[in-house]
Amino acid sequence: GDSVTQMEGPVTLSEEACLTINCTYTATGYPSLFWYVQYPGEGLQLLLKATKADDKGSNKGFEATYRKETTSFHLEKGSVQVSDSAVYFCALSLGSDSNYQLIWGAGTKLIIKP
Amino acid sequence: GAGVSQSPSNKVTEKGKDVELRCDPISGHTALYWYRQRLGQGLEFLIYFQGNSAPDKSGLPSDRFSAERTGESVSTLTIQRTQQEDSAVYLCASSPRTSGRARTETQYFGPGTRLLVL
Numbered sequence: 101g102d103s104v105t106q107m108e109g110p111v112t113l114s115e116e117a118c119l120t121i122n123c124t125y126t127a128t129g130y131p132s133l134f135w136y137v138q139y140p141g142e143g144l145q146l147l148l149k150a151t152k153a154d155d156k157g158s159n160k161g162f163e164a165t166y167r168k169e170t171t172s173f174h175l176e177k178g179s180v181q182v183s184d185s186a187v188y189f190c191a192l193s194l195g196s197d198s199n200y201q202l203i204w205g206a207g208t209k210l211i212i213k214p
Numbered sequence: 215g216a217g218v219s220q221s222p223s224n225k226v227t228e229k230g231k232d233v234e235l236r237c238d239p240i241s242g243h244t245a246l247y248w249y250r251q252r253l254g255q256g257l258e259f260l261i262y263f264q265g266n267s268a269p270d271k272s273g274l275p276s277d278r279f280s281a282e283r284t285g286e287s288v289s290t291l292t293i294q295r296t297q298q299e300d301s302a303v304y305l306c307a308s309s310p311r312t313s314g315r316a317r318t319e320t321q322y323f324g325p326g327t328r329l330l331v332l
Binding site: 104136142144145146149189193202204205207 | 254257324
C-alpha cells in the first residue's frame, strides 16, 4: 500500500551544520508531497510542499525536491540554527475530493546544539 | 488568533467510558480532518469532511469511533467505550479548499487533544 518512510531520529547536529532528512514514498498515482514541522509546545505547521515531479519546495532556508525517479522528497538545509530544533514529518496526499488520503511518516526529531 | 482550536486540551478517562472531542476550524475553511497520533508514531488519518459532501470515514479504526460536523463549522469526534489503545493525541486540521484539489491543499492544525484512557 501507499506509505512514507523517513529517517529515524533523533538527529543531533551542531549549529551551522548541513542537514539532510531522508524521505521516500511508495504511492499509486501522482501524490503531492509535504514537509510539516512541529516546534516544541506548538501545533503542526506546513514547512513546504511540492505538487508535481521536479517541483522544489522551499521555506525558511529549507528545501526539498520532488524526485519521481527515486520516489524521494529529502529535506535539506545548508546551515541549521538552534531554533530549527523540532520534529519534522514527511507526508503525501493522494486521491480526489471524495476519496482523500493523507499518509504520514513517523517523524524525525532534530536537535541542534549551540 | 484565528487558528484551529480544539478542546479539551487534555482528557483522562476510564476504560469503557465515552469521550467527545471538539474542533473549531478556521472560519471559512470548508475541509476538516481528524487524525490520531500515537506516541512516537506518525499521524493516522481518521476522517475527512468537505462541505456538505458525505464524509470520508475510511480511516476510522472501529465502529466505536464516529464524527459529526454541522455545515462548515464545529466538528465533534466521539469515542464510545474507550479502550487503553485509544490513548493518543487527536489532531484536527482544516483547509480552505480554494484549489479544488484536496491533495494539493495545505492543512492548518490545531494543538490537539491528549487522551489518556486508564
